[in-house]
C-alpha cells in the first residue's frame with residue numbers, strides 16, 4: 001500500500017514487516033531480516049519476547065487504562081524500580097522498602113521527547129523565572145517538540161520551525177570550557193547525552209561527564225542526563241552516566257523501557273521532583289497500566305539476565321569479529337550501541353544493500369553504520385550478521401566502481 005495518507009515526515013524503505021520473533025523480522029512476503037537495529041534501540045529483548053507479550057496480554061484482559069486522577073498499582077512500583085536502577089541497585093529483592101537510598105521520583109509519559117520536555121519544565125520550575133537558560137550540545141538529539149527541538153543541536157532540523165522557544169543555547173560537545181563560558185545566573189540546566197546516538201554514536205572523552213557534573217554542582221546548575229538511547233543496559237552499564245561515578249539531578253529514559261510499548265520517564269532526585277505540584281504538568285496516557293506492566297516485565301528480564309554484563313560481553317565479541325574488515329576505520333560506542341565508521345564507503349548505500357540481503361542496520365552519518373541489536377542475540381546470529389554485512393559492503397564497493 002502506498003504511504004499517501006501519512007504525512008511525509010519519513011521516507012520509509014520499501015519493506016513492510018508484519019511479524020517478529022527474537023532478532024528476526026518477517027515482511028509481507030515472509031522474507032526474513034536479521035534485526036540489528038531493534039527499532040532504534042527499542043526492542044532490547046528482541047521481538048515477541050514471551051514474558052513481555054504475556055504481561056501485555058494479561059494486563060489487556062484485566063484493565064488497560066485508568067486516568068491519572070486515580071492511583072494505579074503499577075506506576076509506583078515501576079517508578080521505584082527505575083529509581084533503584086539509577087542508584088545502581090538491580091534485583092527486585094534488593095529494592096528494600098525502607099533504606100537510605102534516594103529512589104527519587106518519576107513522571108511517566110509516552111516518548112523520549114516528552115520525558116525531556118518534562119525535564120526542561122521541571123528545571124525551569126525549580127530555578128524560577130530568573131534562570132531559564134538550558135545549555136545543550138551541538139549535534140545532540142533530544143526530540144521534536146518545540147522545546148526539545150530548541151535543545152537539539154542540529155540547525156537543519158531547527159531552521160524550518162524558527163523562531164523556536166528562546167533561551168536554549170548549544171555548545172561544542174566534549175568541551176567543558178564551552179559549557180563553563182555559557183553558565184551564568186540565568187542558567188537553569190545543562191542537558192547532555194552521555195553518548196550522542198543520533199549524531200553517529202559519538203563518545204566524549206572519559207572525564208567529560210564527571211567534569212560536567214562537578215561544574216554543575218559548583219555553579220548550582222542542574223544536570224539533566226538524557227539516557228533515552230544509552231540507558232537500561234544498552235551501553236554496558238544500567239545508565240551510561242554510572243561509568244563516571246556521578247549522580248545527575250534529572251535522568252530521562254524511554255525507547256527500550258517497555259521493549260516496544262510506548263513509554264517515557266523523567267526521573268529526578270526527590271527534593272527536585274517535589275517542586276512539581278498538582279497542575280504543573282500532566283498527561284492522559286503517561287503511567288498507564290499497559291505500558292507500566294510491559295515495562296515491569298521488561299526490567300525484570302533485563303535485571304535477571306544482568307543486561308549490562310551481557311551487552312558488554314556481546315559488544316566486545318562483535319568488535320573482535322569485525323577486526324578483519326579492512327573497510328572499517330574504527331568502531332565507536334559501548335556495549336550494544338556501536339557506530340561502525342567506514343573507510344571511503346557511503347554508509348547509506350551499505351544500509352540499503354544490507355536490507356536487500358536481509359539485514360537491518362542504519363546510517364546516522366555519511367560514513368557511519370549504527371548497530372543496536374537485541375541483548376539476546378546468539379553467537380550464530382552475530383556470525384550471520386558478519387556474512388550479510390560483508391555482502392552489503394562488497395555490493396557497495398561494486399556499486400561505487402561501476
Ligand SMILES: Cc1ncc(COP(=O)(O)O)c(C=O)c1O
Nearest residue numbers: 111112113141142143226228229
Ligand atoms: C537521546 C535521545 N533523546 C530523545 C529522543 C527522542 O525520543 P522520541 O523519539 O521517543 O521522542 C531520542 C530519539 O531518538 C534520543 O535518541
